[in-house]
Amino acid sequence: MSTLRFNLREDKPDKASKCPIELIYQVSGQRKYYQPENNKGKPVKLNPINWQAEKQLAVYVNPTKAKKLLPVELHKDLDNVILLDSEIETVNDTIAKVKTDIKAIEDRFALDKIPYSATMVIDALKGSLTSKTKKEEPKDYLVDLIDQYVAAHALNREAGYLTVFKSVKTHLLAYQVAIKETVRIETIDYNFFQRFQTFLINDGKLKNNTIAKALSTLKTLLAYAGKTGIKVNDNYKGFSIKREKLEVIALNETEFATLLNMDLSKNKRLDQVRDVFCFSCASGLRISDMQQLKREHIKRDEINITVKKTKTELTIPLNGITSKILEKYKEQHKPLPLISSQKLNTYIKELCREAKINEPIEIVRFRGSKRETETFPKHDLIHLHTGRKTFCTLSLEKGMSAEQVMSISGHTDYKSFKRYVDVTEKLKKVVMVKAWGEIPVLKVV
Helix, strand or coil: CEEEEEEECCCCCCCCCCEEEEEEEEECCEEEEECCECCCCCECEECHHHEECCCCEECCCCHHHHHHHCCHHHHHHHHHHCCCHHHHHHHHHHHHHHHHHHHHHHHHHHHCCCCCCHHHHHHHHCCCCCCCCCCCCCCCEHHHHHHHHHHHHCCCCCHHHHHHHHHHHHHHHHHHHHHCCCCEHHHCCHHHHHHHHHHHHHCCCCCHHHHHHHHHHHHHHHHHHHHCCCCCCHHHHHCCCCCCCCCCCCCCHHHHHHHHHCCCCCCHHHHHHHHHHHHHHHHCCCHHHHHCCCHHHEECCEEEEECCCCCCEEEEECCHHHHHHHHHCCCCCCCCCCCCHHHHHHHHHHHHHHCCCCCEEEEEEEECCEEEEEEEEHHHHCCHHHHHHHHHHHHHHCCCCHHHHHHHHCCCCHHHHHHHHHHCCHHHHHHHHHHHCCCCCCCCC
């Protein structure tokens, strides 16, 4: 039985008073230490006020509170001393990843019936495991390929994208336990896809779209394996992945106007949440890009920013709504009053409930051939990404072309963007009037 915990080495502060996080991992009395690293290969560090030992998590501390907790000499360089909200999330993601990776390594040893020590697990975590058993360690395991892919793309892909691959790895490990066999890359063919799909439906209890994403990710991995010289059975390419059309949940023009015009002068919390959400609705910015938005990104009447997800440069013209929101917070350090994504999502639902955005929405999903339906009030389905969807649908309804909207939102694939074009019947009327003019009003004689 193993145990692990994270410890902040307050005895090793750097010049900015940040201390490294250390993992203490123990198996059968043997203890091993490991220092987690960020995606740049540097030790994960944070100030003691950003660490909650009981919960084993990094926590955000706002600048005002930080000044009360820190020595005066650190106040001048506060940005380098405490972590931003987005940096806190990155630290916690790193901690979660270490836990997940260790569990996967332990499961792998158990599956192969290899007794393991703390040293063996930590060595595997570092990627330097050399088995001391007589059993030869194969190099064509699918789980190894997933680790290789994630490591190769850690620096140039957003963490959210790689999370899908880690999820597939979790399902794969469960599948291997069920079949009592480790999956090799060269054995993956059409039949494997069928068996794995059936497992995900029956044992994984996943819905079809989640399964489709997992199987699509698996195809991406196999294509990557082929490019790196690993032997792959091309028979798998004949397996067809079916995706169901998902509902586009977005605010209509009336709902958006209702949020904008709400009197929230007596509720500062929801007032700020409203501003962040409406800024997304009127700009198309993702939460990850709003989190990295700085004053220097705002040039007169436009925002110039490098999109975190795609690493591409994007120019977004300001409009009456977005410029007014930025003006409201011009005296603050950050352009927008952001809090954690988790809290924002919770408060956005509360905000929309207060605005009585409660139209019943039926959500239809399939698990295999079984149709499952649930009905929710609309406010329960609204979250951060709804802002971006709202921008796309309302912009189209206001007469902007798909190309114009895509150039502002940063969409590069029309196939994925087309769902916004399909979702609104009002768009047909807008473009018809724009092309052919308004219907003349006939006078009653």
